[in-house]
Amino acid sequence: MTTTARSLVIEKELPHPPEKVWRALTEGSLIEHWLMDNDFQPVVGHKFSFRSTPVPNWNGVIEGEVLVIEPNSRLSYSWATMGMKSVVAWTLTPTKDGTRLRMEHSGFRSEEDAAYKGASYGWQKFIGNLERVVGGLE
Amino acid sequence: MPATSGAVFTALADPTRRALFERLSREGELTVRLLTDNSGVSQPAVSKHLGVLKHAGLVRARHRGRQTHYSAQPRALAPLVDWMSYYSRFWHDRFDRLEDLLKGMDQ
Numbered sequence: 246m247t248t249t250a251r252s253l254v255i256e257k258e259l260p261h262p263p264e265k266v267w268r269a270l271t272e273g274s275l276i277e278h279w280l281m282d283n284d285f286q287p288v289v290g291h292k293f294s295f296r297s298t299p300v301p302n303w304n305g306v307i308e309g310e311v312l313v314i315e316p317n318s319r320l321s322y323s324w325a326t327m328g329m330k331s332v333v334a335w336t337l338t339p340t341k342d343g344t345r346l347r348m349e350h351s352g353f354r355s356e357e358d359a360a361y362k363g364a365s366y367g368w369q370k371f372i373g374n375l376e377r378v379v380g381g382l383e
Numbered sequence: 384m385p386a387t388s389g390a391v392f393t394a395l396a397d398p399t400r401r402a403l404f405e406r407l408s409r410e411g412e413l414t415v416r417l418l419t420d421n422s423g424v425s426q427p428a429v430s431k432h433l434g435v436l437k438h439a440g441l442v443r444a445r446h447r448g449r450q451t452h453y454s455a456q457p458r459a460l461a462p463l464v465d466w467m468s469y470y471s472r473f474w475h476d477r478f479d480r481l482e483d484l485l486k487g488m489d490q
Contacts, residue, residue, distance in 0.1 A: 253470050253471055253474065255474050255475065255478055257478060257482075259482065259485060261485045261488075265485065265488060266485065268488070269481060269484055269485055269488065275484065275488075278480070278484045279477055279480035279481040279483070279484045280477055280480075280481075329392045329395075329396055330396075348474060348478075350470055350474065
């Protein structure tokens with residue numbers, strides 16, 4: 246565990262051209278098939294919701310805003326639920342056989358607007374240490 | 384989403400509360416007064432934030448005389464680690480579904 250952002254990365258080689266993968270990532274009716282019911286539009290600044298089945302203590306709604314659209318190449322949106330903001334970023338790289346698809350879900354953004362002067366320690370660094378802290382408790 | 388994580392996420396979503404929690408994690412047990420000094424936040428506001436952190440199990444209050452001493456409870460952070468494993472399962476599952484969808488799509 247490093248002291249940089251805590252994030253989840255998944256990378257896969259897909260035997261499909263980037264244009265096709267892009268459609269699956271950005272067309273609402275296709276997103277619905279593999280991710281969630283949505284009102285997504287591939288327009289920077291567009292605000293949307295992903296909706297899944299509510300469970301106890303979670304209404305199943307994820308609020309997002311499109312941050313980056315570079316057709317067939319890069320897509321990024323915010324991902325907010327339960328008062329927690331995160332960012333999902335997709336990168337498509339053409340390969341000989343199709344596409345290398347990379348997804349990075351950054352769990353926490355550093356807050357620039359910390360109202361409290363004691364916040365110099367840095368939230369990202371703090372989160373980076375969480376796993377070690379919790380892991381060391383047992 | 385793990386059911387127990389809601390209060391922890393809500394508590395830590397606020398930058399002032401995060402700063403309070405970080406400071407208690409770093410410096411050990413502190414009074415409301417020490418937490419308020421040089422913070423730029425009023426004492427009632429600090430007390431209110433500490434109440435939210437306490438409700439989430441992130442801090443513990445110990446009364447001694449007229450002072451209340453607060454300390455961090457890092458064990459309450461466990462849901463944040465669960466959050467990572469939750470989303471790891473979630474995205475691996477969605478990648479599988481995405482691959483199934485792509486197989487069925489026209490070029």
